[in-house]
Amino acid sequence: MIIGQIKDGIVLDHITAGKSPEIYQILCLDKLDCTIATIQNAESLKMGRKDIIKIGKVIDINFDVLGYIDPGITVNVIRDGKLAKRERLTLPERVTDIIKCKNPRCISSVEQELRQEFRLADRERKIYRCIYCDSEAKKQI
Amino acid sequence: MRHLIDIQQLSREDISRLIETALDIIENPGRYSEVCRHKKLATLFFEPSTRTRLSFEAAMYELGGDVLGFSESNSSSAAKGESVSDTARTVGCYADIIAMRHPKEGAPLVASRTAGVPVINAGDGGHNHPTQTLADLLTIYREKGSFNNLTIGCCGDLKFGRTVHSLISAMSRYENVKFVLISPEELKVPKYIKTDVLEANNIPYIESTSLEDNIGKLDILYMTRVQRERFFNEADYLRLKDSYVLTPEKLKAAKADLSVMHPLPRVNEISVAVDDDPRACYFKQVLNGKYMRMALILKLLEVAV
Ligand SMILES: [Zn+2]
Numbered sequence: 462m463i464i465g466q467i468k469d470g471i472v473l474d475h476i477t478a479g480k481s482p483e484i485y486q487i488l489c490l491d492k493l494d495c496t497i498a499t500i501q502n503a504e505s506l507k508m509g510r511k512d513i514i515k516i517g518k519v520i521d522i523n524f525d526v527l528g529y530i531d532p533g534i535t536v537n538v539i540r541d542g543k544l545a546k547r548e549r550l551t552l553p554e555r556v557t558d559i560i561k562c563k564n565p566r567c568i569s570s571v572e573q574e575l576r577q578e579f580r581l582a583d584r585e586r587k588i589y590r591c592i593y594c595d596s597e598a599k600k601q602i
Numbered sequence: 603m604r605h606l607i608d609i610q611q612l613s614r615e616d617i618s619r620l621i622e623t624a625l626d627i628i629e630n631p632g633r634y635s636e637v638c639r640h641k642k643l644a645t646l647f648f649e650p651s652t653r654t655r656l657s658f659e660a661a662m663y664e665l666g667g668d669v670l671g672f673s674e675s676n677s678s679s680a681a682k683g684e685s686v687s688d689t690a691r692t693v694g695c696y697a698d699i700i701a702m703r704h705p706k707e708g709a710p711l712v713a714s715r716t717a718g719v720p721v722i723n724a725g726d727g728g729h730n731h732p733t734q735t736l737a738d739l740l741t742i743y744r745e746k747g748s749f750n751n752l753t754i755g756c757c758g759d760l761k762f763g764r765t766v767h768s769l770i771s772a773m774s775r776y777e778n779v780k781f782v783l784i785s786p787e788e789l790k791v792p793k794y795i796k797t798d799v800l801e802a803n804n805i806p807y808i809e810s811t812s813l814e815d816n817i818g819k820l821d822i823l824y825m826t827r828v829q830r831e832r833f834f835n836e837a838d839y840l841r842l843k844d845s846y847v848l849t850p851e852k853l854k855a856a857k858a859d860l861s862v863m864h865p866l867p868r869v870n871e872i873s874v875a876v877d878d879d880p881r882a883c884y885f886k887q888v889l890n891g892k893y894m895r896m897a898l899i900l901k902l903l904e905v906a907v
Contacts, residue, residue: 566706566707569708573687575712
């Protein structure tokens with residue numbers, strides 16, 4: 462598996478083993494018309510096992526969504542067969558419209574078109590809280 | 603700072619400034635009696651809270667300002683389905699500052715984005731009530747002369763009592779403060795207050811179910827209501843309710859300079875016989891609340907005196 466196989470595209474590396482189907486779905490990769498390869502359970506020195514997704518086209522990716530779902534991912538952007546950019550994702554400080562507040566007493570449960578916003582309250586323990594009511598997000602990291 | 607939504611927005615420095623202003627108002631009320639002339643406070647109370655509303659209104663009148671507003675949602679636009687955001691934007695066209703009480707948590711934050719004028723959270727459900735905490739802080743300062751070196755007992759419903767949670771957060775920023783958390787097993791302080799506030803700030807605390815065993819250690823006793831509906835069964839409530847009622851008997855074991863506080867209204871958790879004890883501070887707290895609201899209004903309106 463060599464990056465050089467792609468001329469222009471994106472390689473999502475260091476995906477937690479087993480997470481690639483979820484990421485495939487969230488990034489709506491099924492809607493693309495280019496070549497996409499998912500590699501599951503690849504061997505990794507760092508992680509033991511990992512997943513990799515290769516996308517044969519440079520697309521716009523919402524790093525906050527991706528960082529929230531799987532903060533260890535490395536995003537490699539390939540242009541003309543060369544690595545143009547590498548970004549290691551971290552948990553975003555804020556996420557908008559990714560998590561929904563489940564507190565029925567929260568204003569976000571009734572206010573018209575209010576966006577669901579969560580802030581990172583504790584990076585170590587990966588805790589997000591609703592900016593309106595401070596409820597902890599029940600999440601799937 | 604343009605709004606006050608959560609007490610955490612205020613630094614120690616901000617709190618000191620507000621207290622200085624409040625103390626100056628107490629000393630020289632005449633100097634402040636016209637400073638908000640032609641300014642209007644809108645009190646938007648989507649759920650009734652007479653005492654908080656009156657405190658805000660009295661504060662604005664004593665600054666020479668005017669008050670408009672409504673209480674209870676059924677008489678207002680909210681009953682017609684208007685969003686908080688639209689209501690705030692509309693009222694912001696009439697008023698210079700808004701105090702908002704709302705049953706939904708986070709509503710004042712939403713209002714602050716569109717109002718165009720400062721918004722004060724006057725209580726959002728069971729979530730925040732920062733001006734109550736300001737009243738508590740001024741009371742502690744006036745009674746003790748400082749926020750440092752205090753052992754603070756919190757007694758009653760520590761699970762749902764938001765005033766206790768805010769007080770713990772606010773006081774955790776000072777030196778050599780200790781907490782004694784007294785409650786029935788069922789109503790202990792939530793875990794995140796212990797980990798994120800007390801332990802994170804290295805604040806010593808103990809948890810106990812007995813008021814009598816601990817009252818002698820305290821400089822401040824902050825009482826809260828133990829509500830019947832918080833218990834799973836009536837028998838538990840009846841068994842426990844009297845252990846969290848403050849009486850002259852229990853006060854005998856307390857320090858001579860203890861300050862007894864309560865956010866009010868009280869139901870029966872402090873015996874009326876305690877009211878005449880010089881250690882009772884809960885009615886002073888009400889008055890202090892008005893002074894701190896005055897100081898806050900001045901700060902947010904950027905009125906120089
Ligand atoms: Zn919420």
